[in-house]
Amino acid sequence: MTALVSLEGIARTYRSGATAVVAVRPLTATVTAGDRIAITGPSGSGKSTLLHLMAGLERPSAGGVAWPGLRTAGRVPGPGEVGLVFQGPSLLPPLTAAENVALPLVIAGVALAAARARAEQAMVEVGVADIAGQLPEELSGGQAQRVAIARVVAARPRLVLADEPTGQLDHATGAHVLDVLLAAADAIDAAVVLTTHDPAVADRLTSRWTMRDGRCHLPDRPAEGRDGTDQGAVVGAGRTAASKEDLA
Amino acid sequence: MTRLWWRGLLRRRRGRLAGAVIGTATAVALLAALGMFLATSKASMTARAASGVGVDWQVQVAQGADPAQVAAAVAAEPGTIATQVVGFAATTGLSATTGGTTQTTGPGVVVGLPAGYAATFPAELRTLTGDGTGVLLAQQTAANLHAGAGDTVSIGLAGQSPVDVTVAGVVDLPQADSFFQTVGAPAGSGPTAPPDNVILLPADQFAAATAGLASTRPDLVTAQVHAARSHALPADPAAAYVAASGAAHHMDVTLAGAGQVGDNLGATLDAARSDALYAQALFLFLGTPGAVLAGLLTATLTATGATRRRRDQALLRSRGASTRALTRLAAVEAGAVAVGGGLVGLALAAVVGRIAFGAWGFGASALTWLAWTATALGVGALVAALTVLVPARRDATRTVAAGRRSVGREPRPWWLRWWLDLWLLAGAGVVLWLTRGDTYHLVLAPEGVSQLSVSYWVFAGPALLWLGSGLLTWRLADALLTRGRPVVAAAARPFAGPMADTVAASLSRQRRPVARAVVLLALALSFAASTATFNATYRQQAEVDAQLTNGGDVTVTEPPGSTVTADAAAQLAAVPGVRAAEPLLHRYAYVGSDLQDLYGVQPGSIGTAVHLQDSWFQGGSAPQLMSDLAASPDNILVSAETVKDFQLHPGDTLKLRLPDANGSLVTVPFVYAGVATEFPTAPKDSFLVANADYVAAQTHNPAVGAFLLDTGGVNQAQVADAVRATVGTGPQVTAVASTRAVIGSSLTAVDLAGLTRVELAFAVALAVAAGGLVLALALAERRRTFALASAQGASPRQLRAMVGAEAGFVAVIGGLAGAVSGWALSLMLVRVLTGVFDPPPDHLAVPWPYLATTAGITAAAILAATAGFAAWVAGRPVISEIKEL
Structure with missing residues (x-):
């Protein structure tokens, strides 16, 4: 399977004066096409930071991240290659829902008319066509998240990274949003990595990475590699997870 | 909770506090500095006016009274x-x-x-x-x-x-x-x-x-x-007038009919009171917009943090804080801003006053000092209350959900719907119309009446124009960002490429803060342009006044009976520093029984030594009338009073009696060709201007009264010395610089030099703040938008385009609107303050170097704010921005 993200001993430490907080301890792992990965763990365990490292939104303090299966622009994934859904509001306040959905396409250089058409189609697919003209602040939390998902759908990325996409929603709305997200990912055949502390959400995905105090425990047999890093690989085929040893 | 909140403000909202303090301090400093101008102007007016009086009292001795006794009584009067x-x-x-x-x-x-x-x-x-x-x-x-x-x-x-x-x-x-x-x-x-x-x-x-x-x-x-x-009088001309005239009245009573006091000192101070009122009017007209602008800027600076403040408040309210508690917290913030801004502003004003006016305080008396200090601090408190407390109080009454919003579909402001901008402009037009003609006087000082009146209502003219043009700018910016969105997108396309429509849409949704930035920039530029133009026009007319009085840069006045002819001009023109020397005949001519000054000019060359202004003549422009005078040597220009008194019509023959070379009066016919209201060296009342060659030929007397020398406006004193060395002690040689000092005690005595420096410096600072600071803060407040765009894959170039489009819109629309309203405001100021000018200007003096510098500095500030912010956004980790906001 095509490796989309390759993490090679990456770690992230935040420093504030003399204080250092280790958010992600050294980790080696791979995300491949078709993966459905849930990163779980308590608040502050480093889930979001790991996701941001995968998205190229943060730079690792150590190790390296690469996107072998994606187009890149400099040291980050190229426009439209990664779809992001954040925990909180992630829509640009001055743009309508439809304009937000079309934004990644416009940024990627798609002609405006074509971008609008694809945005419209994506909103229909996600079921938010009726709020296309609304501004983000006029939307409920669930609506905003569905628009964010529509934005992902419209861009048709190879990889969807969702940070607690249901974290601020009630159970029913959260379940609906997750349905929409996974259905959309299936529709565009994208790998999905999401973070959650909700076991029910994690159960909806085929693989689970567990984080605690910055250390990521991969499925089956989390093993410590020769270089002292957590090592593992997740193979997308058959939506199954395998350890580094299995791969070896 | 108050202490906790206050510590939080100092730690996490230092920028917001500092912005509000600086804005308030600017308003306080500007007002206080102008107060110093007013106080020092008034103080120097009394001294300058009194020093120009030749005889303070002329006591008319009554018939039959003994002059010696009257003199003794006058000598015994204190003072x-x-x-x-x-x-x-x-x-x-x-x-x-x-x-x-x-x-x-x-x-x-x-x-x-x-x-x-x-x-x-x-x-x-x-x-x-x-x-x-x-x-x-x-x-x-x-x-x-x-x-x-x-x-x-x-x-x-x-x-x-x-x-x-x-x-x-x-x-x-x-x-x-x-x-x-x-x-x-x-x-x-x-x-x-x-x-x-x-x-x-x-x-x-x-x-x-x-x-x-x-x-x-x-x-x-x-x-x-x-x-x-004694000229030991109160510094304020009004108080000095009361003291001087009171003493004169006391003298009258003491003399009990043996004599009557002609109070020249009182009369002069009476006129100086007008000057004081003009200074007051200038303070009001030129200073108030700056203070208002500083207040608006402060409001804008605090408004850029409104979203955060609303969210802070919403959080507090969701945790049980009452409206009263929120108001108390805002009052603490406003109080700190008022005290901090007031003290910083006063300190700044003291430094500015020292540099510009040579004074640390507000005039001579402690009461004046206290009054001005209290006024300036009061204005600071008002600005702080209006910009910090009022918005916070308003927000505290909104719903928590509304408080969390930063962008929404807000209804159009009521004033846009009611066309308030056009009503204000119409009001300004009405004021302008009322100030036309000869019946309007800004300061009315009836002779012999102790009470003066100032037509403060005309202040409404520039005020309405300024506010109206600001609101009209808002309307135009608003319209451009809504109905004109395709135009904005098209204009942004060269820079933003495919993002142009998104940028235009973003600008359109944020049109309120964008329009606010545009209006502030326009108002600041308008203030700078109008103030600078007014001051430049004032300086121009003061120079013209001095030139009119002196004649040329240097004037050589021949003594009575001199027989020097125009040929001597060549000798004077050869003096180093002299660019041109122009002979001017001077005769006394009888118009009927009325004796008037007659000036004989060489119409073809008078313009080389003196700039004749069109406003000095009626019936044609200066070059045109001089041309007519050259073509028809018997033409003559007379005063409007003479035209009226003698019922003259163009083409009428006017026979004057002029002295010939022997002093005998000869009758010389002239043709009335136009009206001269001002002329170099001529008195303010009636005089005549004719062709010198014609006058010399008709009277057989080529003697020249004076030579007007042009030095190019420089080195007049040195050239005057050189000319004195050439012509000897007979003729009187005067330089315009010394004349300027002499006429400085007249109505135009209000010394604008210090005021100009202060105002122009503040105007530049305000324009820079309106352009750069407001834009930078507005952008910074929306950095989440840019961070989210970056998270969606926007490149640094695309981010620069988004930031640059907003900056470009603000700069272009604000700059254009500022230029237009500045020009209109300059015309309005010159019109309503026309009494300040002597003579009235026939055109505005536009200080292009200052305006270009101001525009350049403002543009540089906008560019720096834009580039700095774009670089900052591109360089900061996106996720930290998204997390932080």
């Missing part, structure tokens, strides 16, 4: 420094036989001056020839009689034998108007013209010559006690 008794007698005419001809004048006045008079009252006499003692002839009389030192003049006295005296010198009487005033003239009778013929005798000679007349016609011989008074 009197010196007294002299001056005699006045009427003469039926003077005659002199010189060069084989006899000249006779009409009635005149014989003055008896005591010894030492010139030393006691030095401003009254200016010696032209002789040593200033003995029998003296007034300059015009000497010209009429063709008499000078050594000649004998016969004084005609009613019913008496003429008295012959030998002239010892010729003098000028610079303050003849007040010297020969009718003391105790009924109110409204108007000033009396000084006599055409004056001869001054030593007191004993006067007594001997008029003894017979005094016994037969005592009504024709009078006496005055001239008194010099």
Whole structure:
């Protein structure tokens, strides 16, 4: 399977004066096409930071991240290659829902008319066509998240990274949003990595990475590699997870 | 909770606090600095006005009263420094036989001056020839009689034998108007013209010559006690006037009919009160917009943090904080801003005042100091309350959900729906219309009335125009961002590429803060442009006034009886530093029985030495009338008063009587061709302008009265010295610089130099703040938007385009609107403050270097804010921005 993200001993430490907080301890792992990965763990365990490292939104303090299966622009994934859904509001306040959905396409250089058409189609697919003209602040939390998902759908990325996409929603709305997200990912055949502390959400995905105090425990047999890093690989085929040893 | 909140503000909202303090301090400093201008102006006005008075009191001795006793009483009045008794007698005419001809004048006045008079009252006499003692002839009389030192003049006295005296010198009487005033003239009778013929005798000679007349016609011989008074007066001209006029009234009461005080000091201070009011009006007109602008900027600076503040408040409310508690927290913040801004502003004003006006405080008295300090601090408190407390209080009453919103579909402001901008502009138009014509006076100072009035209502004109143009700018920006969105997108396309429509949409949704930034920039530029233009026009007219008084950069005035011809101009033109020398004939001409100054010019070349302004003439432009004068040498330009008095129509023949080379009057025909209201060296009342060659040919007298020298506006004093060395002691050589100092005590005495420096510096600072700071803060407040766009894959170039589009829109629309409204405001200010100008300008003086510098600095500030912010956004980790906000 095509490796989309390759993490090679990456770690992230935040420093504030003399204080250092280790958010992600050294980790080696791979995300491949078709993966459905849930990163779980308590608040502050480093889930979001790991996701941001995968998205190229943060730079690792150590190790390296690469996107072998994606187009890149400099040291980050190229426009439209990664779809992001954040925990909180992630829509640009001055743009309508439809304009937000079309934004990644416009940024990627798609002609405006074509971008609008694809945005419209994506909103229909996600079921938010009726709020296309609304501004983000006029939307409920669930609506905003569905628009964010529509934005992902419209861009048709190879990889969807969702940070607690249901974290601020009630159970029913959260379940609906997750349905929409996974259905959309299936529709565009994208790998999905999401973070959650909700076991029910994690159960909806085929693989689970567990984080605690910055250390990521991969499925089956989390093993410590020769270089002292957590090592593992997740193979997308058959939506199954395998350890580094299995791969070896 | 208050302490906790306050500590949080100091730790996490330092920028917001600092912005509000700086904005408030700017408003306070500007007002306080202008207050210093007002206080120092008023203080110097009293001193300058009093120093220009030749004789403080002219006490008219009543018929039958003993002048010596009146003099003693005046001397005994507290504040009197010196007294002299001056005699006045009427003469039926003077005659002199010189060069084989006899000249006779009409009635005149014989003055008896005591010894030492010139030393006691030095401003009254200016010696032209002789040593200033003995029998003296007034300059015009000497010209009429063709008499000078050594000649004998016969004084005609009613019913008496003429008295012959030998002239010892010729003098000028610079303050003849007040010297020969009718003391105790009924109110409204108007000033009396000084006599055409004056001869001054030593007191004993006067007594001997008029003894017979005094016994037969005592009504024709009078006496005055001239008194010099202490000028230790209150700094404020109004208070000084009250003190001086009160003393004069007391003197009148003390004299109990033995004499009546002609209060020249009081009259001069009366006029100085007008100057003080003009200074006050200038303070109001030029200073208030700056203070308002500083307040608006402060409001904008605090408004850029409104979203965060609302969220902070919403969080507090969701955790149980009451509206009252939130208001208390806001009051603490506002109080800190008021105190901090007030103290910083006063300190800044003190430094500015020291640099610009040479003063640390507000005038002389402690009361003035206290009043101004309290006013400035009060304004600071008002600004802080309006910009911090009021918005916070308003937000505290909104719902929590509404408080969390940063962008929404807000209804159009009520004033947009009600077209308030156009109503305000219409109001400004009405004020402008009301100030047309001759009936409008900004400061009305009726003679003899202690109460002055200022037409403060005209302040509404510029105020309405300024506010109206600001709101109209908002309307235009709003319209452009809504209905004109495709235009904005098209304009942004070269920079933003495919993002142009998204950028235009983003701008459209944020049109309120964008329009606010545009309006602030427009108002700041408008303030800078109008203030600078007004001040430049004021300086231009002060220079014109000095030029009109002096004639040229340097003027060489030939003594009476001089026979120097225009050929001497070549010698003067050769003096280093002289670019052109222009001869100017000067004659006294009779228009009917009215004696007027006549100036003979060389119309083809007068423009090389003097810039003739169109506003000095009626019936054509200056070049056109000079051209006509060259083509038709018998043309003549006369005063409007003469046109009215003699019912003249263009083309009418006007026969004047002019002295020929021998002093005999010859009749010379002229053709009335136009009106001259001002002319270099000419008096403010009636005068005539004609072709010099024609006058010389008709009178067989080519003698030149003066030469006007052009030095290119530089090195006038040095050139004047060089010219003096060339022409010797006969002619009088004056430089415009010294004239400027002399006329500085007139109505245009309000010294704008310091005010100009302060205002222009503040204007630049405000424009930079309106352009750069407001934009930077507005962008910073929306950095989440840019961070999210970056998270969606926007490249640094695309982010720069988004930021740059907003900056470009603000700069272009704000700059254009500022230029237009600045120009309109300049015209309005010059119109409503027309009384400040003497003479009125015929065009605005546009200070292009200052305007270009201001525009350049503002553009640089906008560019720096944009580039800095774009670089900052591109360089910061996106996720930290998203997390933080």
